[in-house]
Amino acid sequence: MNTFLLAVGIVLCLLAILVLYRVVFGPGVFNRIAAISAIGTKTLIILLIFGFFYGRVEMFIDISLVYALLNFIGCVAAAKYLEMERER
């Protein structure tokens, strides 16, 4: 089971690195925002996998909840910024 979790975690890390390419070189702001929230979601799952791996899920669930929350608020803030730019 631990090997499986480790493999899933490594694959998710590689996928996050792939998405990072879009964040750095992505054309336009929308691509960047979508990529950043995708990385946030992947990080959340990686945190949960860490929790199962070390056998302390109840701690890592707290952290991942906070991460999801701040990800959402960051997304709203970025959308707000874009709306402001359009109105200007």
Place this chain on the structure above:
Amino acid sequence: MVFRSEDVIVKTISRILVPFIQLYALYVIMHGHYSPGGGFQGGVILAASFILMLLTYGYGETKERISEKLVNLFSSIGVLIYAGIGFLCLLLLGNFLDYSQLARILPVEAARARSLGILGVELGVGLAVMAVMISIFLDISSGGVVPDDRDVDEDE
């Protein structure tokens, strides 16, 4: 500069979400000694709920819940709780923040007094951090002009 928006989806979602965020922040503050988190992290989550409210509803409507004056008051009260518990321990012939000395005035044994003292300090830290975070957000988003002041200027 904190804009009002007429977006129904974002408004509804954040109205549903804000109480749960605040409940979760209180959970993080209360369980600071068992799980990751504590006063600072809980305060930041509590501030995030108010920042979400500010982002979606604007300062005009959020002012009725938490205003600039209230934020300043809360930051002072938070520091007062923290330093007050610390100096109370000094007055009870202990070191600064030596919680076990609180057993002299509380009807509990030393270990329980230590736990309660830590909880009180965490509450103070959470309150102060929340207030300062909201204050920073208001200052950055309004360019340093407190919205209350601007309203007064327009009236004149």
